[in-house]
Every structure is written in C-alpha cells, then in structure tokens.
Amino acid sequence: MFRCMRRTNIYLDDAQTAALDEIARAQGLSRAELVRRLVDRGISATPADLESDLAAIRASFGVCADDDVPPRGPDQRAAHLARVRRG
Helix, strand or coil: CCCCCCCCCCCCCHHHHHHHHHHHHHHCCCHHHHHHHHHHHHHHCCHHHHHHHHHHHHHHCCCCCCCCCCCCCHHHHHHHHHHHHHC
16 A cells, blocks of 8 residues: 655654664564654554553552562662662
8 A cells, every 4th residue: 555655854863763773673664664653653642541551550559569579778779779870
C-alpha cells in the first residue's frame, strides 16, 4: 500500500540516534520506519493508556513483599543516588 509522506527533519543527539539505530536493526526496520511507528504510537496514546498503566503499577504493588531484601542504611542510599545522578 502506498502512503503519501512528507519529509520532516528533526535533530537528535548522538545517544538518541544510536538508540534508534539499535532498535531499528533489532527489529529489521529502517530508522525512518521506526520513527514513524513511534510517532503513530505517541499520537494514538490516550488518557486511558495512562490509566491502564497506572492500574498495572497499582496491581503489582507488594508482589515482592516476600522477597528477602537486606535493609539499606542511609549511606548506601546516598551512594546509590549519587551513582544515578552521575549517569
């Protein structure tokens, strides 16, 4: 099926370009086709999508309650947050 398309230029940083290329390669798509699919997904998203996502998050609360996770002290939390902030 032929689709009428218009050329659009966007500026992406190196990390965005690399991530798109990696995903496109893994899915056997061109970067342009992947971007079109992502745009379609974003355009079709509705508030209901958000509600279903939030419902899934709420339903998963407490799933790991029985897992044995050692408690972290305040310095471990600070060290973790520092690592996250550095990227």
